[in-house]
Amino acid sequence: MKQMFYLDKFNYFQQSGKQVIYNFKYNQMKRQRFDLLEVNKNSQIEILGFLYVNQSVVLGQYINILPLKYLSILHSKSEQFHVDFSELDQTNLTLITLWIQNYNIKAQTKLENFQALQNLILESTDFKDFSVLKNLKLSYLQIKDNRMSFRDKRTICQLTSLYQLHLDNCGFREVHLLQDLTQLRELTLKNNSLVNSDFMACEFRLLQKLDVSYNLLKSLDYLTALSPCLVELNASHNKIGKLFYSDEHDVINVEILNLSYNKLFDINQLTRFTNLKELNLQSNKLGEKRVKVLKQLQIQSLNLTSIQCRTLNCLNTKSVTKVIMDSYIQNFNSFNIFSCQNLHKMNIYSAEIPNQKLEQLNIVKQSTEIISKGNYYGHEYFGNKKLSKFIQLLIFGAIQYQL
Template identity: 30%
Template sequence: MDLVLGSLGLDCGTRCCSLDSTEAKSKDTMAAFQLLFPLLASCVAASSPPSRHLPPCQVVQMDVFCSNLSLRSAPVNLPRGVQMLDLSRNQVQNLTRETLAYHTGFHHLNLHSNKIHFIQPGLFKDMTDLKVLDLSRNHLNVFSLSKINIGPLTAVESLDLSSNGLYTGMSDYFLADSPSLANLSLNSNSITKIAQNTFSGALSLTKISLHNNVILEIEDGAFDSLDRLTELDLSKNSITCITDFNLCNLKVLNLSKNSMELFQSTRSTDLYKLLRLDLSENKMLYFPLLPRKNMLEYLDVSRNQLQSINVTGNPEKNTNVFLNDLRYLDMSYNQLKSIPESFFYCMGSLEVLNVSNNCIGSFSITDERLLQTVKIINLSYNSLQSLTFGENALQSLEKLFLQGNDLTTLDHQIFQRLPSIKHLQLQQNNLEICALDQNHRGPPDCVSFSSIPNLQFLYLSENNLRTLPANAFANTPLKLLDLSLNPGLDMDKDSLSGLEYSLVHLLLRENNISSLNTDLSSLRSLKDVDLSTNHLTILPMWIKESSIESLNLQNNNLVTLEYSTMLALEHSLKTLYMGSNPLSCCSNLGFLHMVQHSAVVVPDIETVTCVHEEYSEPVNIEKVTQEMCHRSGIHNYIIVVVVIALLVMILLGLLVRCCHTRKRKHNRSFSA
């Protein structure tokens, strides 16, 4: 653009000189000059400095955003002193001084998602303020073939080289002279090996991400010189084992999604600062051998092939696991059959234990000194048949997940021993619920849910429950109760007694209920009721004004909705599901008026239909009017009157004929 402006300036100067040499000429010449005046004005305008405005880019103070504009280089009129330039998602191929409009004062340079395959040697030498350089999603593998270093990167602290097709050794040309580099991303490349000297030019690294490569080998000492390294992501690679883990200063290590069969640290007395270790989605058969002195808080060994929590796999050579600072332990989706209590002896800070989706048949915590701080235990989807908790064990437990097991018989007071329990999931088992008076008898084959002082969420769906006795939840402040998918459930009229001021959500879907004897209006805090997919022919009666805000009545056999019940619901109801019911159009005008004129929302309104005798197909309730029913009523009335008139005429005819016959008989007898 500068060259174009210069040529125009030279042409204008020449024209101006030729005009000055004609001052003494005739009026005709003056007329010619007047004709050329507009050209003179255009030349002056063309030779003026370019505008600082960048129409396609956004300028915010000293930051310029030119993303996704199909540019091949930065605009030449960048503001002086620009600190951040975003040229991402453009068409840049050659990265040179000219490409960057000869600016060197950048602090942040974003060039990701271009087509860069060449970088001018020494380009970044004079960029002494450059802290962040993003070169991700380019073609730097082509540049690497030239074996030229792009450095020095004197001040760069964060460098992103992800998704560039780089393979082993190519990253060296970008890291050779990076003394300040702290954060490095080499994600989604084709690196197969980490050599001893890979990071020798970037000794200040604190975070390295090598996610989604094909790393098979890590040479001994590859990370040893990085004294400041605290985070290392090696996830989604092809690493098969770690046998001598010795990075004492590392705080976060991610080895998930590899092919690891073994993880062992060195047998050192040094204190390891590792806080988070992710070994999920590997092929380990045994629990990892961790540093004896550690600060580990988070450990994930889920989705492996663990068959034993023994770190050696040999019962005769059992090695204690010292995890005194561990707060989160995930061993889900493995093949564990049992977990002895002794495993938890050195886990004094554990808060979350997840051993779901294993093959565990029994689980017990009887020693009150174990798992004193645990708040969540997930034992769902195992093969549990036995569950035992000691008298004063698990005093801090708040959530217990037991769904998807084979639990049939439990100590009927087992949950009363958990004073802090708030959330209990027991769906997909085979439990029976004790009545209140059963709690004081001998050992019954049922479980008590009364007098659990802090229990608020209870899930009992799919338990083959047959009866729900009176006062089943007395003195338990439930907010949510799920009794769904228990076909044939017989609820006592007082089964929900004691929940009058606590219960908010009640789920009773798919229970084959034909009528509900329980008075839901006594539940003063109830806001959400799900009665879908049952056999209800009438609505439960609400004697008092309702507090319900959401009601699901889908897939029932409702024909008529009692007007008094709908009036009781109308004041509080906000959401109503009514689809797939054989409603009568003209017998539910009160309900139709409420739907059409109140604030009640019917999310499935398109599937809510009713039957009208004048139409062969069901009618959507939004299209039903009182006039339709009024016309239907008049039509029916006329039909009835006509039928009655016909009957009267037929009767009269029969009477006349009968009288005539008798008269004829009478006359015959007289003449004889």
């Protein structure tokens, strides 16, 4: 008996002139049916997505008749079904991207047959045999919620064609295993119980983006040895109290730095980040005195939510274009908004902004649109003003003024 699928969604993509996405959803209800087996070899389908197919799937007989380049098999429920590629025709394997979520991959599945495969995403698949990946020329590999043995980790380290590697909740504690992957441009190691930052001594000389969020790091020591090309670092949700405990003084070229949800008590060493443009310090109880160093930096985008900062005087008014702050601000009058010549967006959550300051904002020349969320009167007050350049002021909570 043939498996039947009804057409759940249909989108036509003009990309490359002929890419078509079919999303099939299996259901026993009497609805419009679409028999995938009736698709012939002349079809131009290159991207195929299975959504929530509530049974095990044998895909070989389907893939063989299509010139597929992208295949996704996703399931949101807790029970896991099997994906079986056992009927693959090795003469017609054009697949470039494979994404499997919440399906167990059968042991006899031979992923190494996908010689064109470049991008592989395995989420909650309980994949067992990583050795098969050695025969692939993967440039992108993402593995999530998959416990990996030491042998599995060693296998990953042999994938020297990788440019992007994402290991989320995979039990990685010794990042030194990855030190041979010197060609990496992007590395994600979130949710891996990393404690020591000494792994940064590994020389990923081409690395541009690093995500070590949701670990147990206490500092960013050895960061300068990691990569001179590093542009973006996400170290949020760790236990960082001080940026560096070592005596290094080298300049760091990172432009985007996320240090939110840590235990920072000292940020004076931020002056080493000479190219820093975007900084997130949310939920670090730094206080007023400890953020004064920010005035020395050329930061354009700054998030100071929940750091108990009571004024805006820590801002570098010449460089800042975007600011996010919150209800700890009390001395709004002491801040001259006219001095922020390049300000485009300011989010202020639950701030008590005095009436005279709102009157000043009404005539700021660089403004064209000021939006208030969470307070209807704010929208009424600013909604009909015609101003010149773009600025958003999002005011959440109790705004102290009268119309």
